[in-house]
Structures are given as C-alpha cells and as structure tokens.
Amino acid sequence: MAHRETFNRPDEPYNDLPALPPLGDLETKAILKAAIDAHVALAELRSAAKTLPDDGILVRAIALQEARISSEIEMVVTTNDELYRALSQQEEFTDPQTKEVLRYGDAIWLGYGHLRKGSAMDVPLLQRLASVILKFDLKIRESRGTRVGDPRTGRVVYTPPIGCERITAMLENLLEYWHTESTVDPLVRLCVIHYQFEAIHPFPDANGRVGRVLNILFLVSQGLLDKPILYLSRAIIEDKSGYYKGLRKVTEYGDWETWVLYMLENLSVTAIETRRRIEAIHHELEAAIDYAEASMRTGYSEELIRLVFSQPYTRISFLERAGIAKRQTASLYLQELERIGILQGEKRGREMYYLNRRLFEILGL
Structure with a gap:
C-alpha cells in the first residue's frame, strides 16, 4: 500500500x-475480505433488528449501551442500573454522570432524526451534536491549546489543526466525501471518515463522542442499518491500544490498511454480538408470553408482556399510558x-419500579 x-x-x-x-x-485483498465479512454480519444484524418488540424505547435502551461505553472512554462513568432507571423517571432524580450519558443518547437520536x-449532514449539525452532548453551545476551535495525550504518560502524541476557517474547510471536505458517490466500499469509507474526523478534532471537547455518533449515522445513511443499534465503543474500550495505534499509523506513515482492518474486524465482531443480543431478547419475550399466559391468575395480555419487554424498568404509569x-x-x-418471576419490584x-431482570442482563452483556 502506498504511504x-x-x-x-x-x-x-x-x-x-x-x-x-x-x-x-x-x-x-485483506481489506476486501474483511469488508465482505463485515457486510454479512451487518446484514444479519439488520434482519434481526426487525424482530425488536419496540421501535422506540427498546432500540433507545440498546443505543444507550453505546452512550454509556462511549462516555466511559471519556471518563464519564455511570452504571447500567442508573442508566436504564433514568429512562423511567423524571430528570431531577438523575445524577449528573447519567444525565451526560443520556445526552450522548440524545445526540444519536438527533442525528438519526435528521x-x-x-x-x-452538514457542519452546523456536527456543532449541534457536540452541543447536545455537553449541554452548551460548542463552536469550532479557533486557536491552539487542544492536544491529544497518552492517558498513561501524559505525553503529547498529536496536535490537531488550528484555526476556525481551516477546520471548517476540512470538515466540509469530509462531508463532501461522505455524500459523494464512490466505488470504494462504504465500510471502508466509514473507516476513513472516522479517522479524518478524529484527526481534525474540530471542537474543544466531545470529539471522540461525536466521532462515534458519526459511525452509527454513516451506517444508517448508507442503508446498512435501519436503526442506531450498533455500538462500536465496546470494541474500542476493550482494545484502546489497537485503536490509537491504528490512528497514529495513518497519521505518521499513511498506513491505512492497519487502521481499516482494525475497524472492519470490530464492525464484524460487534454486529455479531449485537445480533445475538437481539435474538436473545426475542427468545425471552416469546418464552415470557407463553409462560405468563399459563401462569398469571389475572391481567394477562400479550400487549402487557410486550410492554414490560420494551425497556428494563416498568412503572405503573407505563400501563396507564398504554x-x-x-x-x-x-x-x-x-x-x-412479580409473583410469577418475570418482574422484580x-x-x-x-x-x-419493576425490573425485568432477564432483559436487563441481556442488554448489559
């Protein structure tokens, strides 16, 4: 490969x-083979996602796993329990860390709705995504001062471009590449777009999280996913060294192959894991429908069981609204x-609050 x-x-x-x-x-050849494997895994995930019992809340719960793990990369830590309960309650009872993770989820849905x-996709939308995550207006960087350091040593490993005009032009070039039809495989283009956005590093903060939102949005924009349910942040946090090594190899040597292969492998693995999670939810739902019909002394309906599988926590008001x-x-x-063991009060x-323990465990794998 040319460097x-x-x-x-x-x-x-x-x-x-x-x-x-x-x-x-x-x-x-290596990239094309990896891209074929990733396409197969994504197609199977896309098909499995059609079985999800709820197109809104449960998909949001799955997307929040991306939000939690992506935010953890930025040292914003919350738990699955706090996160899913926050879906079920008023904002004033939610702690600040969980609120920040929820805002990342809001950014995913803002871009998806767009x-x-x-x-x-345009530059103002990128600014809105970053602003939603941080809950204040975020502008493109104007001056120097932003540097990327090694979290273990504190040593500076990269300094991104500076100047609002220059950065804006770079973002517009990236978005032109996003929108222009190309013979290059879209999954390979995703890898290129992710590198380029992180290299531009356009904002004073939230660049990593915005970049990971763009991964999901690009897959949706290319028709490779219908719903924002593929969260790559788990793979990144499990192999941070491989992630940053791949980015640096592009910057320092123009070595795209190492980076693209890293990303495609993680796309495949994550798509397979997410498909298995969805299949497990579907299996548990069908089993719960049969079990509840045979075991409940009063109140059984398939609608009720599907509702308590729409997110991990259920409240009385959910049944009223439905x-x-x-x-x-x-x-x-x-x-x-609760008596028959489907929920835990x-x-x-x-x-x-009534916890669907099995759904909670599947989502938290």
Whole structure:
C-alpha cells in the first residue's frame, strides 16, 4: 500500500492534514475480505433488528449501551442500573454522570432524526451534536491549546489543526466525501471518515463522542442499518491500544490498511454480538408470553408482556399510558408479574419500579 510522507511532530498542529479522498490503495485483498465479512454480519444484524418488540424505547435502551461505553472512554462513568432507571423517571432524580450519558443518547437520536427526514449532514449539525452532548453551545476551535495525550504518560502524541476557517474547510471536505458517490466500499469509507474526523478534532471537547455518533449515522445513511443499534465503543474500550495505534499509523506513515482492518474486524465482531443480543431478547419475550399466559391468575395480555419487554424498568404509569389498565389495576398486574418471576419490584421513594431482570442482563452483556 502506498504511504505518504511521515508526519511525526506531535507538538506541532497538523495544519497540512491531507484532504479526502486519501491517496493509495484503500481496497487491498485483506481489506476486501474483511469488508465482505463485515457486510454479512451487518446484514444479519439488520434482519434481526426487525424482530425488536419496540421501535422506540427498546432500540433507545440498546443505543444507550453505546452512550454509556462511549462516555466511559471519556471518563464519564455511570452504571447500567442508573442508566436504564433514568429512562423511567423524571430528570431531577438523575445524577449528573447519567444525565451526560443520556445526552450522548440524545445526540444519536438527533442525528438519526435528521437523516430520517432526508436532510444532509452538514457542519452546523456536527456543532449541534457536540452541543447536545455537553449541554452548551460548542463552536469550532479557533486557536491552539487542544492536544491529544497518552492517558498513561501524559505525553503529547498529536496536535490537531488550528484555526476556525481551516477546520471548517476540512470538515466540509469530509462531508463532501461522505455524500459523494464512490466505488470504494462504504465500510471502508466509514473507516476513513472516522479517522479524518478524529484527526481534525474540530471542537474543544466531545470529539471522540461525536466521532462515534458519526459511525452509527454513516451506517444508517448508507442503508446498512435501519436503526442506531450498533455500538462500536465496546470494541474500542476493550482494545484502546489497537485503536490509537491504528490512528497514529495513518497519521505518521499513511498506513491505512492497519487502521481499516482494525475497524472492519470490530464492525464484524460487534454486529455479531449485537445480533445475538437481539435474538436473545426475542427468545425471552416469546418464552415470557407463553409462560405468563399459563401462569398469571389475572391481567394477562400479550400487549402487557410486550410492554414490560420494551425497556428494563416498568412503572405503573407505563400501563396507564398504554391504555392497558388504570392505576390500581395496573399495580395489580405488575404485582402478578412479580409473583410469577418475570418482574422484580423495587420501591424508590413513593414510586414502585419493576425490573425485568432477564432483559436487563441481556442488554448489559
């Protein structure tokens, strides 16, 4: 594979970051083979996702795993329990770390809604994504001061370009590459786009999280996924050294092959893991429907069981909003599901939360 001139001056801003498309061969034999495997895994995931019992809440719960793990990379830590309970309660009862993770989820859905309306990706949307995550208006960097360091040693390993005008032009070039039809495999283009965005590093903060949101949105924009359910951050956090090594090899040696193969392998593995998780949810739902029908003394309906599988925590008000039952009867139905072991009740303040333990475990794998 052709290499460009080495850039290995970590203390200097990379103002000469090459524009897209990259030079050199992006589709070596090894890359094409890995891309085929990734396409197969994504197609199987896309098919499995059609069985999800809820197109909104459960898909959101799965997407929140991406939000939690992606935020953990940035040292914003919360637990699955806090995260899923936050879906079920009012914002004032949610801790700050969980709120920040939820905002990452909001950014995913903002971008997804933008694409669903047929709108094109543009620089203002990138700014909105970053602003939603951090909950204040974030502008493109104007001056120097942003550097990427090795978290273990604190040593500077990369300094991104500086200057709002220069950075904006680089982002516009990236988005032109995003939108332009190409003979290059879209999964390979995804790898290129992710590298380029991280190399531009356009904002003072949230660049990693915005870049990982763009991964999901690009897959949706190319028709490779219908729903934002593939979360690559787990693979990154499990092999941070491989991730940063791949990025640096592109920067320092123009070595795209190492980087693209790393990303394609993680795409395949993550798609397979996510498909298995979805299949497990579907299996548990069908088993719960049969078991509840045979075991409940009162209140059984398939609609009720599907509702308690729409997210890990259920409250009485959920049944009321769904028109299944009024408050007192809804409480009895949930207690009945607790009696037969499908749900586990827990009182928080004056409110009862009913945990679907098995769904919680599957989502938290």
